[in-house]
Amino acid sequence: MVGLFVDGWYPSEKKAVMTTPLFTMAGSLLTMAFPVLMLVSGKYTSLVPWFILISDALLGLALLYTFSQRRVLILHRGVHMSVILLLASIAFVFVEQVSLWFPLGLTACLFITTYRVANKTSAGYGVQFRKEWDASNYLSLNSNRLNHWKILNAKPSNGLMAISRTKQQLAVVYCEFDEEGCWLHLDVFSGIIFVLEHFLFEEE
Structure with missing residues (x-):
């Protein structure tokens, strides 16, 4: 514009400095891949909640650093949605009655919303x-x-x-x-x- x-x-x-969000989001992809393999194979499933929490922490850090680059992002719906997804994912990890696929899916959605905001911010939108x-x-x-x-x-x-x-x-x-x-x-x-x-x- x-x-x-x-x-x-x-x-x-x-100028937006997006090095930290870039590396933390890349790391979150790896920590999201392990739970998928564990749930599909049925092995080491007790570790799945911890990998989800690590992914949430990395994405939360990426969101925080992105938000700190531009004051205007406090009004952005993508930021609001990311915060809701982050809190929901963390909360449902500890609910035994809910399948672990659900909080993992929320974390995947969190990655998408955070990426969209970070991508525009890094491009100087x-x-x-x-x-x-x-x-x-x-x-x-x-x-x-x-x-x-x-x-x-x-x-x-x-x-x-x-x-x-x-x-x-x-x-x-x-x-x-x-x-x-x-x-x-x-x-x-x-x-x-x-x-x-x-x-x-x-x-x-």
């Missing part, structure tokens, strides 16, 4: 911009954008200040503070063009 450049906004210098910001100024968006934006906290902070969730895009606004001052960040997860022009009230 391409963002329309506007004076004062700069492309974010952040969407766009990220930043703008130098006065920490004493409160966030105010253009009135034409407020129909699909919700301001959570207008005061500059490291937490989410504004969010947008539509069928076409997910986006968040937040601030980061460093030695140079305060930077306002815009993180958009979408395949369509995001127009920066007149995004903020001050730019009208």
Whole structure:
């Protein structure tokens, strides 16, 4: 996706580092293969729950690292579904009345959902911009954008200040503070063009 450049906004210098998710997901494929062989052969089935838990731990780590790369992923349904699948898989491993194929299947679904999110994140899906910001100024968006934006906290902070969730895009606004001052960040997860022009009230 391409963002329309506007004076004062700069492309974010952040790049997704996906080395850890790549290796942990690759490892989870191996630890998921062993339970399949054990259940099919009927041998060493007592070890199956432990392999499932190891797979869940590896995929959970991959999901956590992927999530840490982009703030906007907190709104992504794929992340929400992955968390649900992770917890469900762990829970059903300890239910004796349930076949071990079920939590193993949940783990396989967890791999798919985590992979989809990680794949788009590693590819730089969407766009990220930043703008130098006065920490004493409160966030105010253009009135034409407020129909699909919700301001959570207008005061500059490291937490989410504004969010947008539509069928076409997910986006968040937040601030980061460093030695140079305060930077306002815009993180958009979408395949369509995001127009920066007149995004903020001050730019009208």
